[in-house]
Amino acid sequence: MRRAFQRTQAQLPRFSSALRRSGVSRQLALQSDWLLDLKDIKQGSLPSATRAIHHSLRLTQNIAAAKAEANTDAPTNASEKSLITKFHELETQEIVHRNVVKTLTQDMGLSDMTEVQTKTINQALSGNDIIAQAKTGTGKTLAFLLPILQNILNVDPSLAQRSGGRRGPRTTADDIRALIISPTRELAEQIAAEAKKLVRNTGVIVQTAVGGTQKSAGLRNIQHQGCHILVGTPGRLKDIFSDPRAGVQAPDLSALVFDEADRLLDQGFWPEIQEIMRLLPTPAECDRQTMMFSATVPRGVVDLVRSTLKPGFDFVRCVRDDEEPTHARVPQKVVTFPGLEQQVPALVELCTRCIKEGPEKGRPFKAIVYCNSTAEATLVSDILRNLATPGAERNDAFGSLRAPHPWSRDVRLLEIHAKLSQAQRTQAAESFRHAQSGILLSSDVTARGMDFPNVTHVIQMGTPPSREQYIHRLGRTARAGKEGEGWLFLHNFEAREARSRLGGLPLQKDESLTCSTVNVENALKDPESPVAMVRAAMKKIPKATLHKSYLAMFGVYQWIRDKQALAYALQDLAIKGWGLTQTPSVPPGIAQRLGFSRVEGVRLGHDDLEPDSSFGGGSRGGSSYGRSGGFGDRRSSRSGFGDDRGPRSSRSYDGGNQHRQGRPGQQRGQYSHNAF
DNA sequence: AAAAAAT
Numbered sequence: 001m002r003r004a005f006q007r008t009q010a011q012l013p014r015f016s017s018a019l020r021r022s023g024v025s026r027q028l029a030l031q032s033d034w035l036l037d038l039k040d041i042k043q044g045s046l047p048s049a050t051r052a053i054h055h056s057l058r059l060t061q062n063i064a065a066a067k068a069e070a071n072t073d074a075p076t077n078a079s080e081k082s083l084i085t086k087f088h089e090l091e092t093q094e095i096v097h098r099n100v101v102k103t104l105t106q107d108m109g110l111s112d113m114t115e116v117q118t119k120t121i122n123q124a125l126s127g128n129d130i131i132a133q134a135k136t137g138t139g140k141t142l143a144f145l146l147p148i149l150q151n152i153l154n155v156d157p158s159l160a161q162r163s164g165g166r167r168g169p170r171t172t173a174d175d176i177r178a179l180i181i182s183p184t185r186e187l188a189e190q191i192a193a194e195a196k197k198l199v200r201n202t203g204v205i206v207q208t209a210v211g212g213t214q215k216s217a218g219l220r221n222i223q224h225q226g227c228h229i230l231v232g233t234p235g236r237l238k239d240i241f242s243d244p245r246a247g248v249q250a251p252d253l254s255a256l257v258f259d260e261a262d263r264l265l266d267q268g269f270w271p272e273i274q275e276i277m278r279l280l281p282t283p284a285e286c287d288r289q290t291m292m293f294s295a296t297v298p299r300g301v302v303d304l305v306r307s308t309l310k311p312g313f314d315f316v317r318c319v320r321d322d323e324e325p326t327h328a329r330v331p332q333k334v335v336t337f338p339g340l341e342q343q344v345p346a347l348v349e350l351c352t353r354c355i356k357e358g359p360e361k362g363r364p365f366k367a368i369v370y371c372n373s374t375a376e377a378t379l380v381s382d383i384l385r386n387l388a389t390p391g392a393e394r395n396d397a398f399g400s401l402r403a404p405h406p407w408s409r410d411v412r413l414l415e416i417h418a419k420l421s422q423a424q425r426t427q428a429a430e431s432f433r434h435a436q437s438g439i440l441l442s443s444d445v446t447a448r449g450m451d452f453p454n455v456t457h458v459i460q461m462g463t464p465p466s467r468e469q470y471i472h473r474l475g476r477t478a479r480a481g482k483e484g485e486g487w488l489f490l491h492n493f494e495a496r497e498a499r500s501r502l503g504g505l506p507l508q509k510d511e512s513l514t515c516s517t518v519n520v521e522n523a524l525k526d527p528e529s530p531v532a533m534v535r536a537a538m539k540k541i542p543k544a545t546l547h548k549s550y551l552a553m554f555g556v557y558q559w560i561r562d563k564q565a566l567a568y569a570l571q572d573l574a575i576k577g578w579g580l581t582q583t584p585s586v587p588p589g590i591a592q593r594l595g596f597s598r599v600e601g602v603r604l605g606h607d608d609l610e611p612d613s614s615f616g617g618g619s620r621g622g623s624s625y626g627r628s629g630g631f632g633d634r635r636s637s638r639s640g641f642g643d644d645r646g647p648r649s650s651r652s653y654d655g656g657n658q659h660r661q662g663r664p665g666q667q668r669g670q671y672s673h674n675a676f
Numbered sequence: 677a678a679a680a681a682a683t
Contacts, residue, residue, distance in 0.1 A: 183679095183680070183681080184679090184680065184681085185680095185681085210681095211681060211682055211683090212681095212682090215682080215683080233680090233681060233682090234680095234681060234682090235680095235681045235682040235683095236681085236682060238682080239682055239683085263680085266679090266680075266681095268679095268680065268681060269680080269681070272681075272682090372678075372679080373677090373678060373679085374678095374679080417679080417680095418679070418680060418681080443679055443680085444679040444680075445679070445680070447679080465678085465679075469679085551677060552677065552678065553677085553678090554677050554678080555677030555678030556677080556678055557678090558677075558678065586677090587677090590677055591677095593677080594677065
């Protein structure tokens with residue numbers, strides 16, 4: 001019966017869409033003047049006859065329906081009518097079902113809409129396609145979920161009741177009504193969690209389809225419970241839609257959402273997105289509402305909008321001119337370093353200070369530290385975890401010397417990136433979300449859209465891959481009206497590039513961290529210094545972690561032209577920062593590809609991991625100081641190294657990037673005129 | 677070798 005209905009619909013797409021929308025159109029009738037009233041909403045760049053007809057047709061229908069149905073007069077004075085800005089108004093004006101409004105106002109405790117919600121919900125309920133530019137952390141998830149849900153309820157009003165007294169599934173796997181595509185698994189989970197909250201008092205079913213989980217289990221849920229709203233990541237969505245045995249289909253899809261659309265355009269995603277769209281009914285077969293959310297609207301997104309959205313779409317721009325975006329509002333500090341090896345000690349210094357200040361400021365320290373590689377996130381996480389209070393060693397139950405961690409146990413230390421299992425990732429995200437205080441070592445998995453409440457600091461280690469990414473990372477703090485601050489740690493050799501990527505942002509140079517200028521070898525003499533603490537923590541780090549971090553740096557800093565300067569900086573990091581006796585070896589193939597085959601300070605070879613070769617004898621602070629004392633000897637004894645370092649600085653290749661330690665004064669001088 | 681994302 002339903003099948004037959006669907007076939008009819010397919011034959012009469014225009015009619016079917018009108019039919020499906022008629023419910024909402026009637027309800028919207030009283031608000032039809034919204035469409036005239038939205039002067040601040042710019043129309044899409046495709047003025048066409050279709051759009052005009054589409055538009056006026058809907059208005060006529062709405063007004064006619066209003067006059068026919070309502071006993072009140074259709075509103076005559078458009079300017080008196082304003083956008084709905086409170087959730088309860090959606091009920092009193094019979095736009096959204098009372099069960100859903102009840103969920104919003106009672107269960108979720110919401111009363112006022114945010115700007116993006118006001119603009120998007122009002123528009124989307126009328127069935128328009130939307131491209132919305134909104135800053136992060138403004139409740140845009142709800143902005144698209146609510147119209148999606150209401151449109152589903154309009155088609156089948158019985159779903160507005162929780163169980164309806166019926167048994168068994170309320171829908172099937174082959175009748176998905178809304179598809180939401182997200183660039184990361186965590187974001188998909190977060191959206192699904194919010195969707196599940198929203199549908200609580202209805203019969204609508206939300207499912208997720210993300211990688212890293214058992215495909216069979218997820219599929220079973222979809223098949224057994226059915227699915228109205230499916231939230232997922234590109235790979236898994238493509239997988240289940242293209243699997244003929246899965247029976248997952250969306251012949252009557254009414255909504256398609258691209259969250260973080262600019263991100264979904266990336267190389268790796270795009271073919272999968274296209275494949276998914278190929279597996280969905282075409283817009284001609286089934287009229288659907290498409291919504292795109294994107295913090296920035298670069299060319300690619302404009303093209304996507306042109307090819308995907310219906311003429312007459314609305315461009316909802318929620319970046320108001322009079323309201324400063326997060327990245328203009330949040331204080332941001334830059335620290336430049338003469339050596340990479342100073343960065344983790346400086347991080348420890350900063351965290352220690354902020355943890356101490358937390359109670360004074362009435363807000364516990366909660367930070368995300370962004371690394372440019374997964375290996376570095378693991379390394380830094382391991383170091384922070386291994387920190388020990390200097391001079392507080394006690395014999396533990398097994399007679400070995402251990403010192404307690406210098407930070408309170410309340411400061412949770414967490415790590416998240418794609419190299420962890422999905423279970424670990426989900427767990428870390430969940431723990432950090434609920435943590436009062438903590439430090440999350442993260443790759444860019446969490447950079448976009450993730451909502452961790454009360455993040456006070458976003459610290460970025462190294463030049464972010466792009467300006468957009470910097471802004472997204474920074475957007476994890478200062479959310480929901482709270483304050484926050486950003487920190488950026490840069491080696492001198494990347495400062496110029498960072499400046500060009502981040503031009504125009506209010507970055508302030510900060511010189512308050514002593515570790516940014518300290519001489520590592522001198523600092524090691526003081527066991528209380530963060531440098532010594534980090535070095536001590538290094539001892540328990542598996543060498544494979546160091547190896548991977550070192551190699552990953554070549555990829556992260558691929559864009560650096562001065563390969564020699566980079567090689568030396570990495571050498572210092574490995575030897576002075578990590579206490580290795582020699583740099584890990586680089587496979588010759590990789591070195592050649594990246595232009596390092598004829599560069600000093602890079603050791604070509606394979607398999608550098610003979611057990612214990614990197615760590616010298618002692619196990620105490622004194623001996624690690626001893627190691628660093630011997631470091632000069634080892635260095636000069638290595639072939640092609642040592643003596644020619646002096647001459648090197650006068651050679652042309654190193655000109656503007658002179659960065660060797662031992663002349664910190666000169667270096668700082670060199671870069672100080674370039675203050676951010 | 678460098679975020680992410682399917683097994």
